[in-house]
Structure formats: structure tokens, C-alpha cells
Amino acid sequence: MVVLNRIYTxxxxxxSTALGTGERRPKYDLRVxxxxxxxxxxxxxxxxxxxxxxxxxxxxxxxxxxxxxLFDLGADLCTPDKGEKLAWEPLRILESQVERIERxxxxxxxxxxxxxxxxxxxxxxxxxxxxxxxxxxxRAERLMVALAAQPDEKVGEPAxxxxxxxxxxxxxxxxxxxxxxxxxxxxxxxxxx
Numbered sequence: 001m002v003v004l005n006r007i008y009t010x011x012x013x014x015x016s017t018a019l020g021t022g023e024r025r026p027k028y029d030l031r032v033x034x035x036x037x038x039x040x041x042x043x044x045x046x047x048x049x050x051x052x053x054x055x056x057x058x059x060x061x062x063x064x065x066x067x068x069x070l071f072d073l074g075a076d077l078c079t080p081d082k083g084e085k086l087a088w089e090p091l092r093i094l095e096s097q098v099e100r101i102e103r104x105x106x107x108x109x110x111x112x113x114x115x116x117x118x119x120x121x122x123x124x125x126x127x128x129x130x131x132x133x134x135x136x137x138x139r140a141e142r143l144m145v146a147l148a149a150q151p152d153e154k155v156g157e158p159a160x161x162x163x164x165x166x167x168x169x170x171x172x173x174x175x176x177x178x179x180x181x182x183x184x185x186x187x188x189x190x191x192x193x
Contacts, residue, residue, distance in 0.1 A: 020079035048129035126177035134170035
């Protein structure tokens with residue numbers, strides 16, 4: 001269990017922050033950017049849930065599980081795997097979490113009409129909020145992939161899969177929130193020329 005008695009520590013006043021291992025990194029470090037953007041995704045999901053919760057308990061429960069997973073993902077990212085033995089078992093995203101989100105994508109998608117065009121973000125407040133969370137999760141994914149490409153950095157394969165599936169889930173969830181796709185706003189190429 002995490003206990004936070006004091007919110008400010010003053011240790012970051014010099015522009016650095018501590019990773020889960022205690023190692024200090026600049027706040028602009030790519031790893032810090034990655035888990036910070038995962039946190040931003042989680043905050044956007046919190047706002048989306050305000051719009052989705054009154055509409056659909058099933059979708060809200062799925063989003064609640066994802067929010068918890070995103071804290072797991074942040075913990076995974078803030079504890080770099082350097083091959084060293086730690087005094088504790090670091091929290092890592094597992095393949096089972098990836099498999100669960102895939103099942104939930106399939107469950108929601110089974111209720112949708114096939115797409116005949118690209119979808120513009122919007123339709124309903126819930127769908128727009130889910131699209132915003134989707135775009136933030138895509139930014140988190142780009143940062144995680146960039147981090148994984150660094151020679152001395154490692155990002156677990158399940159973590160990379162999870163963040164990739166998350167944006168797919170949020171796209172399908174936005175359509176589901178738009179009355180199973182009936183409320184989608186479709187892109188009309190060149191409409192305003």
C-alpha cells in the first residue's frame with residue numbers, strides 16, 4: 001500500500017525527479033515524459049467517465065479497469081529494468097492485461113455497425129472525451145516507443161502492446177458511446193473546398 005503523508009518534498013525544486021528505483025532524472029527526461037503522458041491519459045479518462053458513467057455501466061467498468069491499469073503502466077515505466085536485483089518485485093504490465101483489453105475491444109466492437117468512412121472526434125460529449133483520451137494515449141505510445149529505442153532504456157513488450165491496444169479500445173469505445181456508432185460524425189473528404 002502507498003502512504004503519502006506529505007505531498008511536497010522540495011526534492012524536485014532543482015528540476016529533477018526520482019524514479020521508482022530512487023535514481024534522479026531531469027523532469028524533461030524521456031522516461032518521465034512517457035509516464036507523465038500516461039498519467040495525462042488517465043486524467044482524460046477520468047473526465048470521460050463523468051460523461052460515460054450515467055450512460056453505460058459496462059463501459060464505465062471497463063474504463064475503471066483501464067484507469068487502474070494505467071497506474072500499473074506508470075509504475076512499470078518509472079522503474080527501469082536495468083537487469084539489477086531490486087529489494088522488491090517491480091510492478092509490470094502483464095500479457096493478461098493486454099488480452100483483457102483485446103477481449104473488451106471485441107465485446108464493444110461486436111455491437112457496432114461497420115465503418116464506411118473515417119470518424120471525426122465528436123457526436124456526443126462522451127465520445128468526444130474518449131477521442132481526446134485516445135489522442136493523448138497515442139502521444140504516450142509515441143514517447144514509450146521513442147524511449148524503447150534508446151540504447152540504455154528498456155520498455156517491456158506487454159507495456160508497449162497495452163498502450164497500443166488502449167488507443168484502439170478508446171476508438172471503439174467512442175463509437176460505442178455514440179449509440180453503437182449511429183451518432184458518429186463521419187469525415188467527408190474535400191467537403192468544404
